[in-house]
Amino acid sequence: MRILLFVFTAILLAASTPAQAQVDAISKYFSKYVDDERFTVVYISPKAFQMFDKLDIDLDDDEANAIKEVVKDLRGLRILVAEENTMALYKEASQMINKNEYEVLMTVRNKGEESVDFLIKDTGDIIDELLMIVGGPEDFVLMSFVGQIDINKISQMAKAFEDDEEDEDEDKED
Amino acid sequence: MTNQNIQQLLDKYFEGETSLEEEAALKNYFQGQHIDPAFQAFQPLFRYLDAERQTALSPSFDEKVLSRIQSERQMRVRRIILPLARVAAVIAIILGVFALFPKNPQPAQAVAAIDWEQYEPETDEEAIAEATAALKLLASKLNGSSKTATSELGKIEKSAAVFK
Numbered sequence: 188m189r190i191l192l193f194v195f196t197a198i199l200l201a202a203s204t205p206a207q208a209q210v211d212a213i214s215k216y217f218s219k220y221v222d223d224e225r226f227t228v229v230y231i232s233p234k235a236f237q238m239f240d241k242l243d244i245d246l247d248d249d250e251a252n253a254i255k256e257v258v259k260d261l262r263g264l265r266i267l268v269a270e271e272n273t274m275a276l277y278k279e280a281s282q283m284i285n286k287n288e289y290e291v292l293m294t295v296r297n298k299g300e301e302s303v304d305f306l307i308k309d310t311g312d313i314i315d316e317l318l319m320i321v322g323g324p325e326d327f328v329l330m331s332f333v334g335q336i337d338i339n340k341i342s343q344m345a346k347a348f349e350d351d352e353e354d355e356d357e358d359k360e361d
Numbered sequence: 362m363t364n365q366n367i368q369q370l371l372d373k374y375f376e377g378e379t380s381l382e383e384e385a386a387l388k389n390y391f392q393g394q395h396i397d398p399a400f401q402a403f404q405p406l407f408r409y410l411d412a413e414r415q416t417a418l419s420p421s422f423d424e425k426v427l428s429r430i431q432s433e434r435q436m437r438v439r440r441i442i443l444p445l446a447r448v449a450a451v452i453a454i455i456l457g458v459f460a461l462f463p464k465n466p467q468p469a470q471a472v473a474a475i476d477w478e479q480y481e482p483e484t485d486e487e488a489i490a491e492a493t494a495a496l497k498l499l500a501s502k503l504n505g506s507s508k509t510a511t512s513e514l515g516k517i518e519k520s521a522a523v524f525k
Contacts, residue, residue, distance in 0.1 A: 190442070191448070214477075228480040229480055230480040230481050231481070231491060231495075232481055235485055236492065238485040238488070254493060263477075264495055265480075305502075319499055319502060341499075342503075344500050345499075345500045348501060
C-alpha cells in the first residue's frame with residue numbers, strides 16, 4: 188500500500204508541477220508583435236554575450252567596463268521596435284503586463300511626449316528580468332533583459348553614461 | 362518358524378488380524394537370511410516398512426525448511442508488487458498517451474514556440490553592437506527618467522535611491 192501511495196503521490200506531483208520554465212515577457216505577452224511585419228525584432232543570445240570579453244567596444248573605458256559588468260549577468264536580450272502607432276502600442280503594452288508578476292521599478296511620463304516604464308521580475312535580491320517599455324512620438328521600444336541582473340551594476344552603468352553626458356554638455360557650453 | 366506358520370501369519374497379516382507380537386515375528390523372519398523362496402515376494406514389504414521406520418531427519422532439515430519459508434516470503438512480496446506494477450504500467454501508458462496527443466488548441470504552448478534564433482544578428486560583432494546600443498539606450502532612459510523623477514516629482518523613492 189505504501190508503494191501505491193508513493194506512486195500516486197509521485198504522479199500527482201509530476202502532474203501539478205507547472206511545465207512553464209522561465210519565460211520572458213516578450214515571449215509571454217508580445218508574441219503577436221514578434222510575427223508582426225511592422226516590428227523590428229532583435230534577439231541577442233547568451234552565446235553572443237559571452238563574446239563581449241573578447242572584443243573591444245568603441246567606448247570610454249568607464250562605460251565599456253560598466254557595460255561589460257552588466258553583460259556578465261545577462262542571459263538574453265530581446266528587442267522590439269516599431270515606428271508607427273507608437274503611443275497606442277505603448278498603452279496596449281503596459282496594460283498587457285501582469286502587474287502581479289512584474290513590479291514597476293519606475294514610470295516616467297514627459298508631458299505627452301514620451302513615456303518610459305521600467306518593470307522588473309525578481310526573486311529576492313536578484314532580478315530575473317528587466318523590461319523597458321518606451322512610448323515616444325516616433326518610436327515604440329520594448330526591451331527585455333533576462334539573466335541574473337544586479338540592479339547596482341545597472342545603476343553604475345547608467346551613472347557612467349550620465350557623467351559622460353554631462354561632460355558633453357559642458358563641452359558644448361564651452 | 363515353519364513355512365506353515367509363516368503362511369498362517371501372512372494370511373492373518375493381510376486380513377489385518379495379526380497382533381503386534383505376530384507382526385514382529387514376521388518382520389523378524391523377513392529380516393533374516395533364510396527366507397523360503399515361496400515368501401521371497403513379501404520380503405521387500407517388510408524390509409521397506411522397517412527401513413522407513415529408521416529414516417530420521419537429515420541434519421540439514423531445519424535449513425531446508427527455513428529456506429523454503431524464506432522463498433515463500435519472497436513470493437508473497439512478488440505477489441504484492443506485481444499488481445502494483447500493473448497499475449503503474451497502466452498509469453504510465455495513460456500519461457504517455459496524453460503526452461503524445463496533447464489537447465489540440467494550445468494557445469499557451471504557441472507562445473513558447475517563438476523561434477528567437479532567426480532574429481539573431483548574423484555575426485557576433487553585430488550582436489555585440491546591438492546589445493551595446495540597447496544598453497546605452499537603457500542607460501540614457503534611466504538617466505533621463507531619474508532626472509525627471511528627481512527634478513519634477515521625486516517620484517518613487519526606490520528608483521531615486523538606486524539611480525542617484
